Amino acid sequence: MKKSAQKIRERIIETGLFLSAVSSVFITLGIVIILAYESFGFFMAVPVTEFLTGTVWTPLFADPRFGILPLVSGTLLITSIALSVALPVGLISAIYLSEYAPHRLRETIKPVLELLAAVPTVVYGYFALLFLTPLLQELLPDLSGFNAISPGIIMGVMIVPYVSSVSEDAMKAVPMYIREGSYAMGATKLQTAFKVVIPAAFSGIAAAFIMGISRAIGETMVVAIAAGMMPNFTFNPMEPVQTLTSYIVQVSLGDVPHGTIEYKTIFAAGMTLFLMTLFFNIIGFWLRKRIREAY
Amino acid sequence: MKDIKKRIAFNKFKDYSFRVLGLLSTFVGLALLFALIADLFMEGAPRISYKFFASFPSRFPEEAGILSAWVGTLLIMLVTAFAAIPLGVAAGIYLEEYAKKNWLTDIIEINIANLAGVPSIIYGLLALGMFVYFFKFGESVLTGGLALALLILPMVIMATREAIRAIPNSIREASYALGATKWQTVWWHIIPYSTGGILTGIIIGLSRAIGETAPIITVGALTFIAFLPTPPVSSDFPFISFKWLFDPFTVMPIQIFNWVSRPQQEFHVNAAAAGIVLLCMTLLMNAAAIYIRYRFRKKIKW
Structure with a gap:
């Protein structure tokens, strides 16, 4: 019982x-x-063709136009600025930590770098708008107060730890005897890193890059604070732009009644954003699965 | 011969240069962190006082404070913790201890990995459509807390799984050998031994949630709130009230966002001061997580 x-x-x-x-x-x-x-x-x-090919996005105006391209271009512009910072810096730092750094230094620095991910993004936004932008304006006098380059750079530094830690894990997974083979042939550490370790850890490093891309596309607050809220079909980093995410923030801050077309635009923008990140997440997932099979 | 020596010297030089470059790249992030903290403190530290914590937001920057913001953050975290912890830990236990290797488990695993990569603002849209308008919770503490709970759920699940995976199989076998059922094994052995790892994951998840702004803006948190939610305890029968769950709210990051977005410099000082408070909250939570991880690692020796 x-x-x-x-x-x-x-x-x-x-x-x-x-x-x-x-x-x-x-x-x-x-x-x-x-x-x-x-x-x-x-x-x-709104017809799908207008949404996908229109170059003017003014859904909150009296004469609304619904072309998503300005938001997509803004997102891609900021993402590419962030990546041009995060990918080289992250990769070099990963190579350094995995191949060069003494054990003690690596064990101390990794938790500290993790703290970078703990800083709230709204604080990074504050920093981009009120510290980096004025600094950049000294160098580039015609930079506008809201622009793409300043939040792009901050976002880049923000995602360096993600890129470097995933790439480093991939490089650490490369068996030691492969490196030893290279050293025995008289190669330096640098030659070994670039000619042996990186090719062997390629899919892991690619997964780290993809993860960085997906993170940059979805980042919201830094852009909402420091890039201005102007849908701008441009690839000029000196001008204010709006991304898919910061558009959603802008509408949510206002008082848009439930069920109106303006309300629905944020879901259309959200859908675009979701599909973009999903695409990169799937590639990243597939790449990570390949590393596990490699050794 | 001379040629070879030259080449070796050149290669060694390249190797050395890269070492310097690598060190610099590793410290870029650190430099940013220091610059950020220094800038915040220089701007905001003079603003921090008892009055700053005890005042509501105001049109006048010198009188404005973060009372409604930190109370809101606390309440939201309460809801998030209550929703995310049991669900996440249960899911983690199922996937590690119970799940059979089949297509359903595969789908759940792929799905969790994918959820971890969904941008936070998408969770805000989900909460807006589902909690605000479908379940009619309104733009309330409950909606905000649940939105953040969904956001950190993958983190809690992954931390739980990692902590459980570290427990050697001999422990389980010993328990089964004494006639324990699966659940008894989980309850008396697996959960206690993995508490440290799970707790660390939960705290790090909550520290992420505390700084999240985007999903909370999307569900319609107000930026100007000059009152507190209904107190949960009252002197009249039935003494405990859950009305606060349905009250409108604001949180720390939204207050900061609001102040940063204003053109007046005085409000930027307030934003920096509130930023210091928020940063201290998240850094303290992370420090606690690191400490717990350290303590539990020392205590348990398999």
Whole structure:
């Protein structure tokens, strides 16, 4: 009798734990359903072709235009500025930590670099707007107060730890005997790093880069604070721009009634953002899976 | 011969230069962190006083404070912790101890990895569509807390799994050998031994949530709130009230955002001061996490 009561209890607990694990799938479903449902309402009113090819984005004006390209160009511009900082710096730092740095230094510096990820992004935004922009204006006098370059650089430094720590893990996974083979041939550490370790850890490093891209695309507050809120179809880093994320922030700050076309625009922008990051996440996932198979 | 020596010297020089470059690149992040902290303190430190913590926001920068912001942050964190911890730990236990290797488990795992890469503002849109308008929770503490709970759920699950994975199989086998059921093993052995790792993950997750701004803006937190939510304890029957869950709110990062976005310099000082407070909160939580990880690692020897 006692035995069967215990069995039932075990079943109930297992079911409860299972439901908790499955709930994470429902979060994804929830995201997809909500974004699809509200965007569907948006695309009933605005033709998809206008949305994808229009170069003017003024949904809050009296004469609304719904071309997403200015927001996409703003997102890509800031992302590329951030990546041109984060990728070289992150990769060089990863090579240094994995191949050159003494053990003690590596163990001390890694937790400290993790703190960079702990700083709230709104504080980074403050820093970009009120510290870096005035500094850059000294160098480039015609830089406007809101611009793409300053939040781009800050965002780049922000994602360096992500890029470097994932790349470093990939390089650490390269077996020692491969390096030893290279040293035995008389190669320097630098030659070994670039000709042997990096090619061997390639998919891991690529996954780190992809992760950095996806993070830069989705970053919100630095851009919302320091890039200005101007949908601007340009690739000039000196001008103010708006990204997909900062547009959503702008609309959410105002008082937009539920169910209107303006309300639905943030879901259309969110859908675009979600698909962009999903694309990169899938590539990154696939690359990481390949590393695990390599050795 | 001379040619070779020259080449070796050149290669050694390149090697050395790269070492310097690598050290510099590693310290770029650190330099930014120091510049940021120094800048915040120089701007904001004089503004921090008892009055700053005890005043509501105001049109006059010298009188404005962060009372409603820090109370809001505290309440939101309470909701987030209550929602994310049980769900995340349970999911982590299931995936490590119970899950069979099949397509459903694969889907759950891929899904969690993907959720960790979804931008935080998307969680805000989810919460806006689901909690605000579908479940009709309104733009309330409950909605904000749940939005952040969903955001840190993947982090809590992954931390739980990592902590459980570190427990050697001999512990489980010893427990089964004494006739314990699966759940008894989990409850009396797996959970206690992985507490340190799980706790560390939870604290780091919450410290991420405390600084998150975007999803909270999306669910419609107000930027100007000059009142506190209903107190949870009252002198009248039934003494405990949950009305605060449905009150409008603001949080620290939103208050900072609001002050930064104003043109007047005086408000920027307030933003820096509030930034110091928020930064201290997150850094303290991270320090606590590192300490717990250290303590538990020392205590347990397999």
